[in-house]
Amino acid sequence: MFVAMPLFSIQAVPARIRLLLSLAITFAIMPVLPPFQAIEVFSYEGMIVSVAQIFIGLSIGFIVQMVFSIVLFAGESIAASMGLGFAAMVDPQSGQQAPVIGQLYTITSTLLFLSLNGHLLLIQMLMDSFTSLPIGISGLVKTDIWTIITWSGRMFSGGLLLAMPIIISLLLVNISFGVAARAAPQLNIFSVGFPITLILGMILIWLTLPDALNQFTGILTGSYDLIGQLLRL
Numbered sequence: 651m652f653v654a655m656p657l658f659s660i661q662a663v664p665a666r667i668r669l670l671l672s673l674a675i676t677f678a679i680m681p682v683l684p685p686f687q688a689i690e691v692f693s694y695e696g697m698i699v700s701v702a703q704i705f706i707g708l709s710i711g712f713i714v715q716m717v718f719s720i721v722l723f724a725g726e727s728i729a730a731s732m733g734l735g736f737a738a739m740v741d742p743q744s745g746q747q748a749p750v751i752g753q754l755y756t757i758t759s760t761l762l763f764l765s766l767n768g769h770l771l772l773i774q775m776l777m778d779s780f781t782s783l784p785i786g787i788s789g790l791v792k793t794d795i796w797t798i799i800t801w802s803g804r805m806f807s808g809g810l811l812l813a814m815p816i817i818i819s820l821l822l823v824n825i826s827f828g829v830a831a832r833a834a835p836q837l838n839i840f841s842v843g844f845p846i847t848l849i850l851g852m853i854l855i856w857l858t859l860p861d862a863l864n865q866f867t868g869i870l871t872g873s874y875d876l877i878g879q880l881l882r883l
Contacts, residue, residue: 651776654711656718657760657769679777686785702789706779709790709798710772710877716805717873721759721866723809725752731813731820732851733844751855755812758859759866768870775874779881794880801876808869812862816854820847 652658652668659668690696729749763769783789824847831839877883 651707651711654708655714683780706789713873717870720805720808721755722752724812725755727813728816731817782882815858
């Protein structure tokens with residue numbers, strides 16, 4: 651789970667830290683785990699069970715990671731509308747170049763994720779899953795995999811939902827610039843339009859950020875509901 655979940659999976663967090671956190675949580679929850687059938691680790695059954703358990707942890711982290719991809723996608727769409735698509739910096743989550751507006755949304759949503767104790771809730775759900783989904787060969791089934799694939803479509807719909815108010819507003823402004831340039835060709839409207847679009851975009855981000863964070867909270871809640879459904883909680 652620590653390999654795939656946000657914040658802990660970034661390149662800035664060394665693999666040694668993730669390993670130590672995983673071991674610490676393992677030793678912390680071992681005394682409260684329900685009894686289960688002993689399985690020989692270095693056997694065929696042990697390998698199947700290990701792969702099934704690893705897949706469960708990766709699925710949990712991957713679902714929450716998709717929520718942050720929604721925020722990054724919304725930021726990239728807004729940056730392209732503002733004309734800031736060329737202003738990029740290294741994304742700490744993936745290590746790739748990403749627009750600065752996407753970084754603003756990602757950092758803000760990460761702080762909200764931590765303030766809501768989202769990481770602690772994931773650990774709690776992971777601990778409860780040993781009771782609802784006991785250790786064994788039968789882990790996530792094909793229906794669960796298709797549920798995750800279906801839910802991944804929210805990456806695009808949720809990103810557009812977050813970015814649509816700003817995109818539509820900037821589109822109307824650009825249309826008005828186009829009409830003005832057509833009516834008065836001697837005026838260099840677009841040289842003036844870029845700073846206006848940039849300033850207006852920043853104002854719109856400031857005005858719509860509370861609503862965007864509320865929508866992010868709703869999407870994050872939906873991801874936790876999906877994790878609870880997969881873990882039979």
